Amino acid sequence: xxRSFLVKKPSSTRIPNYSQLDTGTRGKCVTPPGELxxxxxxxxxxxxxxxxxxxxxxxxxxxxxGGLLPPGHRQxxxxxxxxxxxDSGHLLSRFPLLLPPDTKASPIPTGTHxxxxxxxxxxxxxxxxxxxxxxxxxxxxxxxxxxxxLSALKMHIRTHTLPCQCRLCGKAFSRPWLLQGHIRTHTGxxxxxxxxxxxxxADRSNLRAHLQTHSDVKKYRxxxxxRTFSRMSLLARHEEGGCHGTS
DNA sequence: CTGGGGATGGGGCCC
DNA sequence: AGGGCCCCATCCCCA
Numbered sequence: 001x002x003r004s005f006l007v008k009k010p011s012s013t014r015i016p017n018y019s020q021l022d023t024g025t026r027g028k029c030v031t032p033p034g035e036l037x038x039x040x041x042x043x044x045x046x047x048x049x050x051x052x053x054x055x056x057x058x059x060x061x062x063x064x065x066g067g068l069l070p071p072g073h074r075q076x077x078x079x080x081x082x083x084x085x086x087d088s089g090h091l092l093s094r095f096p097l098l099l100p101p102d103t104k105a106s107p108i109p110t111g112t113h114x115x116x117x118x119x120x121x122x123x124x125x126x127x128x129x130x131x132x133x134x135x136x137x138x139x140x141x142x143x144x145x146x147x148x149x150l151s152a153l154k155m156h157i158r159t160h161t162l163p164c165q166c167r168l169c170g171k172a173f174s175r176p177w178l179l180q181g182h183i184r185t186h187t188g189x190x191x192x193x194x195x196x197x198x199x200x201x202a203d204r205s206n207l208r209a210h211l212q213t214h215s216d217v218k219k220y221r222x223x224x225x226x227r228t229f230s231r232m233s234l235l236a237r238h239e240e241g242g243c244h245g246t247s
Numbered sequence: 248c249t250g251g252g253g254a255t256g257g258g259g260c261c262c
Numbered sequence: 263a264g265g266g267c268c269c270c271a272t273c274c275c276c277a
Binding site: 147152155156159173174175178181182184185199201202203205206209210212213229230231234237238241 | 248249250251252253254255256257258259
């Protein structure tokens with residue numbers, strides 16, 4: 001596979017060259033017609049990709065978990081939180097967004113930093129610059145990471161608060177598109193098809209990794225034996241296995 | 248041991 | 263400023 005595939009496109013054409021692969025569903029978890037039916041009978045949401053049923057094509061609603069709903073269809077009841085969320089009372093009290101929407105104990109203190117980013121999560125530092133100047137930075141109280149901008153820090157804090165929760169299994173994610181990708185594990189939707197074979201993938205990154213398998217020259221090369229690998233992890237495993245320069 | 252799929256995390260950029 | 267998207271990376275698991 002040519003490396004040009006991985007080259008970032010100009011901003012005027014943000015859609016990468018997955019043209020043959022992209023089904024035009026960017027940014028939304030849109031289940032193709034005839035795919036799946038969810039647990040409450042609504043399509044687009046299903047806890048198991050093994051239990052597939054056809055769905056009608058007249059879809060016009062979006063479930064708040066990301067799946068599609070047919071006209072007039074109501075969402076199924078929210079299932080109880082999984083054990084990983086049920087037995088962490090201190091976490092739930094600290095991060096109420098982990099709770100299902102109807103069980104939130106109290107609003108999150110937002111201060112001037114917007115919802116989901118409590119003031120107590122943010123502290124500011126003055127990073128030293130040349131000539132004794134200092135530049136302000138924002139550090140996370142959960143892990144002490146520091147960022148130059150408040151928005152970057154707020155994005156990072158989402159990795160602690162995990163405000164995007166799957167209504168089907170309760171798993172929480174830091175960003176909506178991570179949740180969208182997760183929902184595809186329920187729906188079985190695979191919008192990214194390989195142009196070289198019949199495989200399709202739910203995630204663009206996984207398609208990219210797969211495309212490496214079609215390449216004669218792999219991306220990652222062992223410096224000892226010059227053998228190439230499609231993934232860094234494969235190269236690392238190869239080197240950890242004791243490559244002595246003989247492939 | 249190796250190859251590869253599936254799922255997920257996270258920083259940066261653009262709109 | 264926030265959301266959406268991009269790319270890179272990692273881990274787990276299975277064949």
